[in-house]
Amino acid sequence: MQQENWTSVIESRSSISFYTLKEVWQYRDLLWMFVKRDMVTNYKQTILGPLWFFIQPALTTALFVFINKAAKTTTNGIHPILFYLIGVTAWSYFAECLTKTSTTFKDNAYIFGKVYFPRLILPLSIIVSGLLKFFIQFSLFLATLISFLIIGNTEVHIQPTILLIPVLIFIMAGLGLGGGMIITSLTTKYRDLALLIQFGVQLLMYGTLAVPLNSIKDPILYKIMLSNPMIPIINTFRQAFFNDTIFSLSNLLYSCLVMVILLLIGFYTFSKTEKTFTDTV
Amino acid sequence: MADTIIKVEDLSKQYRLGEIGTGSLSHDLNRWWYKIRGKEDPYLKIGETNDRTQKGNSDYVWALRDINFEIKRGETWGVIGKNGAGKSTLLKLLSKITAPSTGLIKINGKMASLLEVGTGFHGELTGRENIFLNGAILGMKRKEIASKLDEIIAFAGVEKYIDTPVKRYSSGMYVRLAFAVAAHLDTDILILDEVLAVGDASFQRKCLGKMNDAATNHGKTVLFVSHNLSQVQGLCKYGMLLENGVLKTTGNINKVVGEYVLGNQQSTHIDVSQIPRVGPKSTDFFIRKLTFLSDVSNIYENEEIEFEIEFDCTASIQELVLGFSIKDTLDAALIECRSTSSIPTINIQKPGTYTITTKLNPKLAAGIYVLNIGARCLNGPLEYVPSVTNLEILPNNKEEIEEWNKPSAGIMLMPSIWTLK
Numbered sequence: 001m002q003q004e005n006w007t008s009v010i011e012s013r014s015s016i017s018f019y020t021l022k023e024v025w026q027y028r029d030l031l032w033m034f035v036k037r038d039m040v041t042n043y044k045q046t047i048l049g050p051l052w053f054f055i056q057p058a059l060t061t062a063l064f065v066f067i068n069k070a071a072k073t074t075t076n077g078i079h080p081i082l083f084y085l086i087g088v089t090a091w092s093y094f095a096e097c098l099t100k101t102s103t104t105f106k107d108n109a110y111i112f113g114k115v116y117f118p119r120l121i122l123p124l125s126i127i128v129s130g131l132l133k134f135f136i137q138f139s140l141f142l143a144t145l146i147s148f149l150i151i152g153n154t155e156v157h158i159q160p161t162i163l164l165i166p167v168l169i170f171i172m173a174g175l176g177l178g179g180g181m182i183i184t185s186l187t188t189k190y191r192d193l194a195l196l197i198q199f200g201v202q203l204l205m206y207g208t209l210a211v212p213l214n215s216i217k218d219p220i221l222y223k224i225m226l227s228n229p230m231i232p233i234i235n236t237f238r239q240a241f242f243n244d245t246i247f248s249l250s251n252l253l254y255s256c257l258v259m260v261i262l263l264l265i266g267f268y269t270f271s272k273t274e275k276t277f278t279d280t281v
Numbered sequence: 282m283a284d285t286i287i288k289v290e291d292l293s294k295q296y297r298l299g300e301i302g303t304g305s306l307s308h309d310l311n312r313w314w315y316k317i318r319g320k321e322d323p324y325l326k327i328g329e330t331n332d333r334t335q336k337g338n339s340d341y342v343w344a345l346r347d348i349n350f351e352i353k354r355g356e357t358w359g360v361i362g363k364n365g366a367g368k369s370t371l372l373k374l375l376s377k378i379t380a381p382s383t384g385l386i387k388i389n390g391k392m393a394s395l396l397e398v399g400t401g402f403h404g405e406l407t408g409r410e411n412i413f414l415n416g417a418i419l420g421m422k423r424k425e426i427a428s429k430l431d432e433i434i435a436f437a438g439v440e441k442y443i444d445t446p447v448k449r450y451s452s453g454m455y456v457r458l459a460f461a462v463a464a465h466l467d468t469d470i471l472i473l474d475e476v477l478a479v480g481d482a483s484f485q486r487k488c489l490g491k492m493n494d495a496a497t498n499h500g501k502t503v504l505f506v507s508h509n510l511s512q513v514q515g516l517c518k519y520g521m522l523l524e525n526g527v528l529k530t531t532g533n534i535n536k537v538v539g540e541y542v543l544g545n546q547q548s549t550h551i552d553v554s555q556i557p558r559v560g561p562k563s564t565d566f567f568i569r570k571l572t573f574l575s576d577v578s579n580i581y582e583n584e585e586i587e588f589e590i591e592f593d594c595t596a597s598i599q600e601l602v603l604g605f606s607i608k609d610t611l612d613a614a615l616i617e618c619r620s621t622s623s624i625p626t627i628n629i630q631k632p633g634t635y636t637i638t639t640k641l642n643p644k645l646a647a648g649i650y651v652l653n654i655g656a657r658c659l660n661g662p663l664e665y666v667p668s669v670t671n672l673e674i675l676p677n678n679k680e681e682i683e684e685w686n687k688p689s690a691g692i693m694l695m696p697s698i699w700t701l702k
Contacts (some may be wrong), residue, residue, distance in 0.1 A: 006288075009388040010377055030417035037414060041405040114400040115418055116377040190306065275380035278373070279296065 023118045039132065047225070053136045057092060061085045064209060072249060074215045075245035079154045082145060083238065087209040089141050090237050093134040094172040094230060095201050100126045101180025103195050105188045105277050112278060119274040120267075123181060127173045134169070157243035161236055164252075168233050171252075171259050175229060178262025185269035188277040208234055214245050226251065229258040246265035285351050285389065286470060286497050286502050287375070292348040292384035294370050294526075295324070298340050308340075322453045329373040331454065344370040345526045348384070354469070355498045357503040359517035359534050361510070361541050366523040368506045372396060372474050375504070390469030390502075393419055395476070399459030404448030408439055408458055411447050430464045436491075437461035457484055464491045470502045475509075486514075492516055511611055540670055542610050542649045547654060549573045551670050553590075553654070565596040566656060566663040571670070574638065582647055582677045582694055587640040598629040603637055607672065608651045615650070615692055616643055646694045647676040661688050 024031075043049045064084040068075060075083040101123040105112070108122055148154045187194040208230045216222045225231055233252035239247050297308075312322055324341055345367045352358055360368050374381050376394030401418040402411050412433055416426040426433075434443055437458040439450075447455055455553065473492070493516060495501040507513050513520065513534065515654060520537030522530040530537050551571040570591040579587055590603060604619040630633070643650075650672045653664035 006387040006389050007391070008388045010374065010380065010388070012381045012383050026416070027420070029421075029423040032423075033414045033417040036410075037403055037406065040410070041403060044405045111401050111418075113373075113378060114397045116394065117418060117420065189309075278379045 024120050024124070027118055029120055031121050031125050031128065034122065035129045035132070037127055037217075038125065038129040050136065053133055054140050056139065057085065057088045057137050060088045060092075064088065067210065073211050076212045076214070076215045076238075076242070078238065078242045078244055079148060082141075082148060082154060082242070083140050083212075084209065085144055086237050086241065087234050089134070089207055090168070090172065090213050090234055091138045091209055091230070092137065093169070094176050094233075095205065096130045096133070097127055097173055097176025098183075099197065099201055100130070101177055102183035102187070103194065104180070104184045105273065106184070106191075106194070112274075119186065120270065123184075123270075125178055126180075127177055130176075131169070131173070156241060159240050159247070159262055161247050162240040164236060165240065171233060171255050172230075173257035174263050175255070178259060178266035181266030181270040182262065185266075185273035185277075188273055189280045204230070211236070212245065224239070226254075229255040284354055284428060286354045287350075287352040287389075288385075288387040289348055289350050289375075290385045290387070292345060292374065292386060292455075293343060293382050294345040294367075294374060294379075295341055295382040296344050297324075298342060324536075345374070345381075345523075348528050350521060350528065352502060352504070352532055354390075354502055355496070355500040356519055357517040358505065359513035359520040359537075360504065360506040360523065361508075361513060361520060361538065362523035363578075365525075367526040368523055369396075369474065370526075371523065372472055372504070372506055376472055388470070391420075392425060392472065393463075393466045394468040394469040394472035395419075395463050395474065396472075397457060398463055402447055402455070402459060405446055407446055408434075408443040408450070411458070412462055415459065416458075416465075419463065419466055420468075421466065433461045433465050436464060436487075453481065453484075460484075460488055464488065468501070470504070473503065473505045473507075476522065477508045479487050499666055509611075510542070514538060539649055539673065542602070548670075549577055553666055553669060556666050556669060558664060560665045561662045563658075563663040565594060565598060566594045566601075566658075567595075568656065568664060568666055569593055569634070571654065574640075577672070580672060581675050583642060583644065583696075585640055585642045586672070587638065589636050589638045591634060591636045592656070593632075593634050594629045595632050597631065597700065598658045598663070601627040601629055601663075602658070603627075603654070603656045605652060605654045607643060607645070608653065609692065610649055610651065612651075615645070641674075643674070644693050644695060645674050646692055647674050647675050649690075 017129055018104045043052055046052065048055070061081060061084045064087075067073075068080045068084070084258060104119070104123050104126075112119065123254045145154075145156065149156060168174060183193060207225070208228055213222070213225055213231055213235055216225055232248065236247060239245050301384040308324065315322060320506070348371065360371065362368050372394065373379050373396070375386060376386075376392070376396065378394075378396070399411075399415065401415055406414065409430075412430065413423065413426055417423065434440055435461065437454075437460070439454050439458050442450060442454060445457070452456070471492075489512065492503060492505075496503050496516070503516065505513060505516055517534045519532065520530075521536035522537050522541050528541050549572060553568045553571050568590060570589075570624060572589045572591070574589060575585060575589040577586070592603075602619055603622055604617060606614050606618075607616040609612050610665060616638065620637065620639070651667075652669050652672055653667045654669055
């Protein structure tokens with residue numbers, strides 16, 4: 001009576017089949033527990049507590065405004081504080097998804113070495129807890145926007161593209177998740193790339209946020225700028241509130257395409273790596 | 282009823298030794314080059330058995346090699362072996378923490394593994410929050426945990442502290458809480474790696490009791506790894522012995538434990554000079570050899586054993602006393618014998634080699650025991666040699682030998698007078 005209907009078979013060959021999302025779904029409670037843990041533990045025993053969520057974008061914006069004044073770059077007529085604050089807020093969500101996901105295997109090597117659960121849960125929990133942080137920071141932007149309106153310091157032209165914001169968030173999460181999964185998979189054994197990532201993200205931030213795309217006159221530089229999938233997203237964010245440029249659907253679709261490609265490669269490398277990374281991390 | 286729940290086929294796991302760097306990069310590139318041409322991994326053909334005491338000449342070792350076994354539903358298995366025998370690797374493969382190099386593991390049912398208790402516990406979270414987090418990590422649903430919450434808290438005995446961050450817990454409370462979560466897992470297969478080696482004695486008993494209950498009353502399949510042989514014997518019915526990554530024996534747990542403890546070191550002539558000494562050591566005295574005069578491989582209950590000890594004296598020794606002790610496999614001393622019981626005083630006047638013989642009926646019940654020898658003189662201890670050899674005492678009823686189940690209720694088998702009316 002040899003039955004052949006096993007619930008699971010563990011084998012050496014890593015199957016090329018895509019991630020079993022069903023399993024992730026079964027562990028969805030764990031996802032929430034991780035999100036909750038991150039939220040609760042992040043600012044425990046700090047005096048300013050969640051206020052730290054505001055300090056980080058405020059200081060980064062201040063730096064950009066300072067550079068803007070010093071270098072006399074354009075902000076398409078938007079007040080520099082608002083111009084940079086919306087950019088920094090959106091960017092920091094992407095950056096957080098990317099950098100935190102990119103160390104998933106290394107940071108969680110201990111827990112992964114002791115217990116099995118779908119490894120994908122952890123990067124997903126990063127995306128979700130980042131989202132909460134993003135909403136808090138986004139409310140800072142809205143508060144600043146409203147206070148500028150009250151003072152009468154700026155003009156706001158809300159565009160229908162504001163409805164695209166959930167899509168923009170989704171693309172940023174996908175870009176961060178996909179890129180992060182590729183990096184964490186590639187760096188479990190040889191960590192060289194991990195050293196580059198912190199520095200690279202900083203560099204890319206200046207490249208993405210410092211000047212609006214339409215102020216670039218050099219055609220080659222323009223093309224290079226446009227190859228950055230985060231540029232259309234930041235542009236759409238600014239356009240939605242201030243209508244400073246023309247909304248380009250094709251540019252946004254390009255970001256979408258990059259996201260899909262990164263996610264596909266990311267899932268593939270991640271599911272290949274997760275099987276044996278505890279041996280080499 | 283007796284359907285197979287875990288089936289392991291030709292399971293092997295290879296590890297690479299040394300550091301990861303340019304050397305491993307060249308191997309990786311080579312492996313990748315074979316792979317894209319559709320050839321087999323060249324490094325899987327090499328590698329040697331995992332004997333860590335010997336320096337090998339290959340960078341690859343087999344932590345496990347060609348393991349095959351089958352476990353049926355409701356069975357309790359103990360995995361034993363020395364450090365580095367591959368026990369933990371086997372559990373890691375079974376619990377999907379890392380993938381095997383070759384071979385298959387087929388599982389039929391829901392499985393949970395506890396390679397450690399309290400994995401993922403976060404010091405900043407309260408006991409209650411950690412129960413939910415840890416339970417979720419182990420694969421429990423939120424609803425399931427909520428329904429068992431009171432039971433878990435009661436089992437851990439930490440009601441008073443349940444809303445305090447666990448970093449304020451004593452280490453004992455921490456472990457009790459962690460194990461309590463694990464003990465309430467509802468799975469078909471439970472894999473345990475020495476997790477019971479925590480907590481105080483009463484809590485250990487409680488855990489063992491819970492596991493026993495899970496196996497016998499709820500039909501759970503348990504796979505348990507431990508160095509504590511009495512725990513393994515207490516919990517498991519079957520055992521497997523791993524040695525250098527190879528499965529050596531499977532079967533009845535007592536038989537397997539017996540083979541593990543006895544090893545291959547049961548011989549009539551024992552070269553004691555090679556065995557490391559423990560404690561104070563005199564330069565004037567040295568035990569050289571121990572020779573059994575009785576048949577050491579067939580000692581039955583209530584039979585006499587007789588052996589001879591050969592020793593060197595390099596100076597005169599006053600009031601020499603030789604002795605031996607017999608311990609059980611858990612290192613509890615059961616019997617002590619001294620030469621003074623028949624030779625009140627031995628005074629060695631001139632240096633030389635001497636032999637002394639001794640004979641006794643240890644009256645021990647069937648089981649495995651360890652013989653230790655030592656000597657002292659007027660000035661204090663001369664030498665102590667632990668674990669000179671193992672003694673396997675066989676039951677008198679020869680049919681039982683194959684299947685002698687649990688060690689007898691007692692250690693000693695005392696002659697006693699009975700009258701039937």
